[in-house]
Amino acid sequence: MNYLFAAMAVISGVALVYLLFQRQFLLVGGAAGLGAIAVTWTVLEAKTAGYRPQARIDALAGSRPKEEVFDGYVSSDTCRSCHPGEYHTWHATYHRTMTQVATRESVRAEDFEGRVFKDGGLAFALERRGDDVWAKIWPGGQTVPAKSDVHERRIVMTTGSHNYQVYWLDGDYLSDKQPGDRKVTIFPFVYLLDEKQWVPRMEAFLTPPYVDLNSLHSGNWNTSCLDCHSTHGASQTVVSKELMTTRAAEFGIACEACHGPGAAHVAANRNPLRRYEVRRQAAAGKPDPTIVNPAHLGKDLSSQVCARCHALSGGFHDAPDYPLHGFAFRPGQDLADTFVRARLVDWQTNPALKPELVKNPQIVRDRYWSDGMVRVTGREYNGLLETKCFQNGDMSCLSCHKLHESDSDPRSLPEWANNQLAPGMETNAACLQCHKTLASDAAVAAHTHHPLASAGSNCYNCHMPHTTFGLLKAERSHTVDSPSVAVSLVTGRPNACNLCHMDKSLGWTAQALNRWYGKPVPALNADEQDVAASVLWTLKGDAGQRALMAWSFGWAEARKASVTGDDWMAMYLAFLLEDSYSAVRIVARKSLRHYPGYEGLPEYPYPADMKTRAFAVWTRQHPAGLGSGTSPLLLEKNGTFIIGPALRLMKARDLTPLNLME
DSSP: OHHHHHHHHHHHHHHHHHHHHHTOSOHHHHHHHHHHHHHHHHHHHHHTTTOSOHHHHHHTGGGSOEEOOOTTOOOHHHHHTTOHHHHHHHHTSTTGGGEEEOOTTTOOOOSOBTOEEEETTEEEEEEEETTEEEEEEEETTOSSOOGGGOEEEEEEEEEOSSSEEEEEESSOSSSOOOTTOOOOEEOSEEEETTTTEEEEGGGGSOOOTTOOOGGGSBTHIIIIIHHHHEEEEEOOEEGGGTEEOOEEEEESSOHHHHHOOOHHHHHHTTSHHHHHHHHHHHHTTOOOTTSOOGGGSHHHHHHHHHHTTSSOEEEETTTTTHHHHOOOOOTTSOGGGTEEEOOHHHHHHOTTSOHHHHTOHHHHHTTBOTTSOBOBTTOHHHHHHTOHHHHSSOOOGGGTBOSSOOTTOOSOHHHHHTTTBOTTTTSTHHHHTTOGGGOSHHHHHHHHOSOTTSGGGOHHHHHSOSOEEETTEEEOOSSOOOOOHHHHHHHOOOOHHHHHSTTSBHHHHHHHHHHHHOOOOOOOOHHHHHSBHHHHHHHHSOHHHHHHHHHHTTOHHHHHHOTTOSHHHHHHHHHHTTOSSHHHHHHHHHHHTTSTTOTTSOOSSOOTTHHHHHHHHHHHHOTTOOOSOOGGGTBOTTSOBOHHHHHHHHHTOOOOOOOOOO
């Protein structure tokens, strides 16, 4: 660290002379301030030391997409030298770990030694060799393959670190790469991090059981994933030679993904006097013109920085140049100049977008509820676009989210990094920034008609319910709206009231909304009037509705809100364990983990009698059966279906194929 102290001494001396000349501060105060800066810098330098094992990363560079600074990008390592605090908080985020070079630390999978995975007629076995993980691949019909039939590929990259992790091999499964080809191929199983469990990649997505994603195994990261899982990625496909010489300025979502290329900023700020002047100007509200700070862009342009990845796209205006140079968009620009925004209204009113999509209502259904609200996770900007708070107010992504944790934040880095919300923004304080008339406890209670400490007095639960799905879980909608039974009837989207009060019918909700807020009661048939809405969506809903129910039956707030208890929910989870969509089955099994006594049920792959085993657990736990009030739940006292109405609803199930295209 000697070089650092020497450099700081020189900088401190020069800056001190300059500041005295400008008469900006007293000698004692100025020296103390510079000393504090030096100490802080030293502490943060120590905190961030050794974050990127560069020697290890470079050792793999010849067999995977390359990290390379180009087009004015300089990498987070360069940013770190002047912004160690910001680097430290960014380094804790899931943005950073969107894509990583495979190392002993980054590969988080367990339970693979000695195990054989089978997929698409091939068999795979993984093994650790020092710091590396290697895959052996051979024709799947061979129990003990001949040595000549075994192909070996090293895992060179990982994607994901929040919900599950995907692994990338250096080349195709069975054919060798050409020299210079940096194509990677996905390992066909993903690792669920919380459950410590392997599932086939195809089954981790909400796709019809007959959809084959094997065609997306080879080269998919190079041509698609890098768009949002790296910073300034370019596939660099050489069609004539069938090569992919892919490169990215940095793996993961790094500093320059949000702040733009940093070369000009670095060059300008090599002068310590300029750095001081920039900080002085920043204190007066004048940002450094050599770099982009989204916080200074206004609601539209700042949100478009996030939209670059968190939005559905109808295509790219720079498509011809994209494979070679990557996207032309830079933070601070209008995204519409390079990115075709894809709201439902765009598909419906602009046939020039992509005619084959406009003519295919199924593809639209796979993205949106019929009123235009997005239904697949990771597309939060589309939700924001439909929000009146954004359209008519000042709401933006940064109204709630903070991309660097502040020193005053009492939460630990992992707590903050889970969703990168600013302090207090996980509470009603987020909405009270604008809705100040509801600031008092009395006003909240009068507005929500729920006890203050209950989930029903949480603004998010009513106005941003869990109606989007992806990564094997439900997420909050990022369109702020109000509960409406009429909208549920038209769109199929579960309303907030019935996502919490899962033992109540649409009729019950309609009456409550009429009584409290004067909303008209829509015409309802007998089932909608009397049967719990969650039961209707489970038995006759489409795959997306069933997936949301599978998650909601495990949601603690919904279990607590059911006045009939939550025992009956375990029975519907058992029913969903045999759903035709594997993602629904996996989510149902995840939710059952919240119920005591089901720990001994098999993990994936689930046996044919999984539902029977789950029912046996329930029967042992409830020898007296269910209590009263089972009719809206369509369950007999012993927990079995009231067969007539249950069969009638199942025969009316929406079997339209659904592929949420996560």
